Amino acid sequence: MSAQAPYIGRSVERKEDYRFITGSGTYTDDIVLPHQAYACFLRSPHAHAAIRAIDTAAASAAPGVLAVYTARDLAGIGGLPCGWLIHSIDGSPMKEPKHPVLAEGKVRHVGDPLALVVAESAREAKAAAALIEVDYDVLPPVVDTASAASSAVAVHAEAPDNVCFTWGIGDGAAVDAAFSGAAHVTRFSFANNRLIPNAIEPRAANAQYSPASDSYTLYVTSQNPHVARLLMAAFVLGIPEHKLRVVAPDVGGGFGSKIYVYPEETALVWASRRVGRPIKWTAERSESFLSDAHGRDHVTTAELALDADGKFLALRVDTTANMGAYLSTFAPCIPTILHATLLAGQYATPHIHCKVRAVFTNTAPVDAYRGAGRPEATYLLERIVELAARELGLDPVELRRRNFIRAFPYATPVGLTYDTGDYEATLERALELADVRGFAARRRASEQRGLRRGIGYACYIEACGIAPSNIAGRLGARAGLFEAAELRVHPTGKVTVFTGSHSHGQGHETTFAQVVADRLGIALEDVEIEHGDTGKVLFGMGTYGSRSLAVGGSAIVKAADKIVAKGRKIAAHLLEAGEEDVQFSQGAFRVAGTDRVKTFAEVALAAYVPHHYPLETLEPGLNENAFYDPANFTFPAGTYVCEVEVDPQTGRTRIERFTACDDFGNVVNPMIVEGQVHGGLAQGIGQALLESCHYNEDGQLLTGSFVDYAMPRADDLPDFIVETVRGTPCTHNPLGAKGCGEAGAIGSPPAVINAIVDALAPLGVRDVQMPATPYRLWQTLQAARR
Amino acid sequence: MSQPIPLSVNGKAVTVEADPDTLLVTFLREHLRLTGTHVGCDTASCGACTVLIGGRAAKSCNVLLGQVSGEAITTIEGITPADGSLHPMQAAFKACHGLQCGFCTPGMIMSAIDLLTHHAHATREEVRAGLEGNLCRCTGYHNIVSAVMRAAQAMQAAGGGS
Numbered sequence: 030m031s032a033q034a035p036y037i038g039r040s041v042e043r044k045e046d047y048r049f050i051t052g053s054g055t056y057t058d059d060i061v062l063p064h065q066a067y068a069c070f071l072r073s074p075h076a077h078a079a080i081r082a083i084d085t086a087a088a089s090a091a092p093g094v095l096a097v098y099t100a101r102d103l104a105g106i107g108g109l110p111c112g113w114l115i116h117s118i119d120g121s122p123m124k125e126p127k128h129p130v131l132a133e134g135k136v137r138h139v140g141d142p143l144a145l146v147v148a149e150s151a152r153e154a155k156a157a158a159a160l161i162e163v164d165y166d167v168l169p170p171v172v173d174t175a176s177a178a179s180s181a182v183a184v185h186a187e188a189p190d191n192v193c194f195t196w197g198i199g200d201g202a203a204v205d206a207a208f209s210g211a212a213h214v215t216r217f218s219f220a221n222n223r224l225i226p227n228a229i230e231p232r233a234a235n236a237q238y239s240p241a242s243d244s245y246t247l248y249v250t251s252q253n254p255h256v257a258r259l260l261m262a263a264f265v266l267g268i269p270e271h272k273l274r275v276v277a278p279d280v281g282g283g284f285g286s287k288i289y290v291y292p293e294e295t296a297l298v299w300a301s302r303r304v305g306r307p308i309k310w311t312a313e314r315s316e317s318f319l320s321d322a323h324g325r326d327h328v329t330t331a332e333l334a335l336d337a338d339g340k341f342l343a344l345r346v347d348t349t350a351n352m353g354a355y356l357s358t359f360a361p362c363i364p365t366i367l368h369a370t371l372l373a374g375q376y377a378t379p380h381i382h383c384k385v386r387a388v389f390t391n392t393a394p395v396d397a398y399r400g401a402g403r404p405e406a407t408y409l410l411e412r413i414v415e416l417a418a419r420e421l422g423l424d425p426v427e428l429r430r431r432n433f434i435r436a437f438p439y440a441t442p443v444g445l446t447y448d449t450g451d452y453e454a455t456l457e458r459a460l461e462l463a464d465v466r467g468f469a470a471r472r473r474a475s476e477q478r479g480l481r482r483g484i485g486y487a488c489y490i491e492a493c494g495i496a497p498s499n500i501a502g503r504l505g506a507r508a509g510l511f512e513a514a515e516l517r518v519h520p521t522g523k524v525t526v527f528t529g530s531h532s533h534g535q536g537h538e539t540t541f542a543q544v545v546a547d548r549l550g551i552a553l554e555d556v557e558i559e560h561g562d563t564g565k566v567l568f569g570m571g572t573y574g575s576r577s578l579a580v581g582g583s584a585i586v587k588a589a590d591k592i593v594a595k596g597r598k599i600a601a602h603l604l605e606a607g608e609e610d611v612q613f614s615q616g617a618f619r620v621a622g623t624d625r626v627k628t629f630a631e632v633a634l635a636a637y638v639p640h641h642y643p644l645e646t647l648e649p650g651l652n653e654n655a656f657y658d659p660a661n662f663t664f665p666a667g668t669y670v671c672e673v674e675v676d677p678q679t680g681r682t683r684i685e686r687f688t689a690c691d692d693f694g695n696v697v698n699p700m701i702v703e704g705q706v707h708g709g710l711a712q713g714i715g716q717a718l719l720e721s722c723h724y725n726e727d728g729q730l731l732t733g734s735f736v737d738y739a740m741p742r743a744d745d746l747p748d749f750i751v752e753t754v755r756g757t758p759c760t761h762n763p764l765g766a767k768g769c770g771e772a773g774a775i776g777s778p779p780a781v782i783n784a785i786v787d788a789l790a791p792l793g794v795r796d797v798q799m800p801a802t803p804y805r806l807w808q809t810l811q812a813a814r815r
Numbered sequence: 816m817s818q819p820i821p822l823s824v825n826g827k828a829v830t831v832e833a834d835p836d837t838l839l840v841t842f843l844r845e846h847l848r849l850t851g852t853h854v855g856c857d858t859a860s861c862g863a864c865t866v867l868i869g870g871r872a873a874k875s876c877n878v879l880l881g882q883v884s885g886e887a888i889t890t891i892e893g894i895t896p897a898d899g900s901l902h903p904m905q906a907a908f909k910a911c912h913g914l915q916c917g918f919c920t921p922g923m924i925m926s927a928i929d930l931l932t933h934h935a936h937a938t939r940e941e942v943r944a945g946l947e948g949n950l951c952r953c954t955g956y957h958n959i960v961s962a963v964m965r966a967a968q969a970m971q972a973a974g975g976g977s
C-alpha cells in the first residue's frame with residue numbers, strides 16, 4: 030500500500046457522473062414494473078369549494094380503467110402528519126387541521142387532489158379523470174398572506190381566523206427599552222416573494238404490493254426515504270414499518286420540495302394493494318406547479334434601533350408567513366425556528382424580538398425551499414442594514430464592520446450559539462475579489478452610457494447541520510435529526526458505505542467516498558456509496574438544510590473509526606503485539622517502532638477468514654454502523670457583492686459582477702462546493718430578479734407553467750466569482766464541515782436588491798420589492814420621479 | 816391507427832409499427848426504453864427532452880413520430896463512441912462539474928453538441944444565448960458554459976465539427 034495524497038481538499042471528478050452523462054441514470058419515471066398500471070389525480074379547479082357530490086360512474090366504466098377512488102374509499106386512513114409542533118405565545122398548540130390524502134368534504138386550493146384514477150395507461154387514466162363529475166359549491170377563497178387573518182372566510186373550521194399560530198422569540202421588553210433610547214430607527218416593510226421550487230425532474234412515484242411477502246415497495250422522488258416510510262407507515266396508512274420499503278432512486282433535484290410526504294405517493298401505496306398491480310404516477314409540470322410545496326411568502330415589518338455611533342441596539346420584527354391550505358411536513362418550523370433564530374446575522378445586536386403569525390390560505394402548501402427561513406431572515410437584515418447606512422450617510426460596509434460579532438462562541442438573543450466564525454475575513458476577501466476599489470470608475474463609465482450602476486453587499490449567516498435532536502425536540506420537532514451510516518468492509522478490503530443522506534445532485538457518492546478513502550487509507554475506487562433505499566440503508570433522516578456532510582458525513586466518520594478500532598484488535602492479534610502498540614495510518618496497521626505491518630485489506634480478509642483470529646474475544650467480520658447526533662448547529666457565513674447596471678429607460682437590470690466569498694469550514698471537494706454555491710446563487714438571483722408565484726384573487730395560479738413563471742436561464746445569469754476562504758472549521762464535528770448547499774440562495778437576494786437600490790438611489794428610489802423585473806423597476810422609477 | 820414508420824435511432828435503422836401521433840419522447844422512452852431522454856415540462860420550455868433530428872437539436876416532447884419518418888434520431892445513448900470512451904461533450908461536463916442531479920444533462924449535452932456543430936468558436940456569452948432553451952435548476956449554468964467551452968477546444972483539436 031503506497032502512501033497517497035489525501036483525497037480531502039481535492040476537486041476529484043464525480044463518481045456518479047458517468048451514468049448521468051450517458052443517459053443511464055435511473056429516475057423514478059424510468060422504472061417500469063411488470064404489469065405496470067398508471068395513475069392520474071383529479072384536481073380541484075377551484076381554490077375553495079365544498080364538495081356536494083362526486084360521480085365516478087362514467088370514469089369507472091371508461092376504457093382501460095382499473096379503479097377510481099375518492100376520500101370515501103380512504104375512510105380510516107389518517108391525514109398527512111406535520112413534523113413540527115409550534116406553540117403560540119399564549120401557550121396553545123398550533124391549529125393542526127387534517128391534511129387528507131384525498132380531499133374530504135372541501136377542496137382548499139387549486140390542484141387539491143380529490144380522486145385517484147388507476148388505468149392500464151397514463152393516457153387512459155387521464156381521459157377517465159376528465160369524466161368524473163364533481164358537484165362543487167364554490168366558496169370565496171382566502172388568498173392574500175397579509176390579510177388572511179382578517180378575512181371573513183375560514184380555510185379550516187378549526188382556525189376561524191385562519192391563524193395557525195402566533196409565535197414569538199426574544200425579550201420584547203428589552204427591545205422596547207432599547208428603542209426608546211435609540212438615536213436612530215430604520216423601518217422597513219416588505220414581502221418576501223413566494224417561489225416555486227421547480228426541480229427539473231417532476232415528482233413521481235411507483236408503488237407495488239407483494240402478496241407473497243405481504244409487503245409494499247414504493248419508488249419515489251424523495252430526499253429522505255426513511256422519513257417518508259416512517260410517516261407513511263406509522264401515521265397514515267398503518268402499514269407495519271418493516272413491510273414498507275421506500276426507494277428514492279436517482280432524483281432530479283429537490284431543493285426542499287421532495288422532503289415532504291405528499292398525498293400522491295401515499296394514495297398510490299394504499300391503492301397498489303387494492304388494485305393488485307404496481308401503480309405509477311408522474312406529475313406533469315402543470316401539476317408540479319399546483320401541488321409541489323412552494324417556498325417563502327412572508328409579509329414583514331422590521332425596525333432597527335441604532336445608537337449615535339451606528340451600533341445596533343435592537344431589532345424588532347413582525348412577520349406573517351403563509352402556510353398555504355394545509356400544513357406540509359416541515360412548514361411550521363420554517364418561519365419560526367429556521368427564520369427568527371437567524372435574525373442576529375453576523376451582528377452583535379443585543380436585543381431582538383420576532384413575532385411570527387402563520388396563516389392558512391387557499392393556496393398550495395408552503396414549506397422549506399432552499400434556504401428555508403434563512404433567506405427570509407437574511408433578506409430582512411441585510412436590506413435594513415443597508416437602509417440604515419443610507420439614512421445615516423454611512424458606508425454600508427463600515428456600518429456592518431462596526432457591528433460584527435468578533436468573539437466566539439457567541440450566544441445570540443434569539444437562541445443560537447455560534448461556535449466560530451471570522452466575518453472580517455470573508456468580507457475583506459470579497460471586497461478584493463469584487464474589485465470594489467474600481468467600482469467608482471466603472472460607475473462613471475456606465476453613466477456615460479446613460480446607465481445606472483450600483484453595488485450591493487450582503488453578509489449572511491446560516492444555521493446548518495440540522496440538528497441536535499434534543500434542542501430540536503424542545504423547539505417542537507417530532508422526530509430526531511441525527512444521521513446514520515454503515516460501513517461494510519468486504520473480505521478484499523473494498524468498502525460499501527450506506528448513508529441516510531440521499532444525494533440528488535449534491536455529489537455525496539464522491540464527497541463521502543473521499544472522506545472514507547482518507548479515513549481508511551484506501552483508494553477512492555475501492556469505496557462505493559449507497560443511499561436512498563430503506564431496504565439497504567439502516568436508517569436516515571435525509572438531505573436538507575445543508576446537513577449531509579456535517580451530520581451524515583460525521584456519522585460515516587464515526588463508523589469508519591469503529592472499523593479502524595476493530596481492525597487494530599485484529600491486527601494486534603495477527604502481529605502478535607499489544608493493541609496499544611498498533612498504529613493505523615495510510616491504510617496500514619503497524620507495530621510502533623518496528624517494520625511489522627498488516628494492510629487494511631489483509632486485516633479485512635482475516636476478519637472474514639478467521640483462521641488465525643481471536644474468536645474467543647472478537648466476532649469475525651468487519652462491519653460497523655454509527656448514529657451521529659450533532660452537538661450544535663453549524664454556522665457557515667460569508668459576504669456576497671453584487672454589481673448591477675440598470676437601464677433607467679427600460680428598467681432592465683444586468684448583473685455585471687457577482688462575487689461570493691464563503692466560509693464553509695473545512696471543504697472536502699472544492700469543485701462540488703463551488704457548484705453548490707453557483708446553484709444557490711442562480712436560485713437567489715432568480716428570486717431577486719425573475720421568479721414570483723402569483724395567485725389571482727380567485728385563488729387561480731397565474732404562474733402555472735415555465736411560460737408564466739420566469740426560471741433563470743443561462744443568458745439571465747452572469748459568470749460567478751466564487752471563493753471559499755480557508756475558513757474557521759466547525760468546532761464540534763469531526764470533519765470541521767459546516768455545509769454549503771443553501772448559502773448561495775440565502776446571501777444573494779439582498780446583495781442584488783441592495784445593488785439595484787444603490788444604482789437608483791440618485792433617482793430617489795429607497796426600496797425595490799422582489800422580483801425586480803424591468804416592469805417593476807420602471808414603475809418604481811416613474812413613482813420616484815413624481 | 817398504427818402504421819409502419821421508418822426511421823433510424825442512434826445509427827440503427829428501424830421500422831416501427833406505431834401511431835404517428837405518438838410523441839417522439841414517448842416513443843423513445845416507452846417503446847425503445849431509451850430513458851436518457853427526459854421530460855421536464857408540458858410546455859416545450861425546459862429542453863430536458865432534447866435530441867438530435869438529422870443533426871439538429873429538437874425538443875422531442877414537441878415532435879410527433881409521424882413528423883420524423885425517414886429521419887435520423889440521435890439520443891444521449893447514441894453519442895458515446897463504440898470503444899466505450901466518452902464524447903468530448905460528455906467528458907467536458909464531467910471535468911467541469913457541469914451537472915449535479917443530472918436530469919437536465921442529456922438534453923443540455925444534445926443542445927450543446929448542436930450549438931458547437933454550428934458555432935464552433937462560440938464565446939461564453941454566445942454559449943449562454945445558445946443554451947437558453949434548456950433549463951437547469953442545479954448548476955447555475957456557470958460550469959455548463961465552462962464545459963461547452965472546454966468541449967469546443969477538444970472537438971477542434973480532434974479535427975473540428977462533432
Ligand code: FES
Pocket residue numbers: 853854855856857858859860861862863864865874875876877
Ligand atoms: S419536456 Fe420540457 S421541453 Fe420537452
Ligand code: FES
Pocket residue numbers: 229281282534913914915916917918919920950951952953954
Ligand atoms: S443538473 Fe439538475 S437540473 Fe441541471
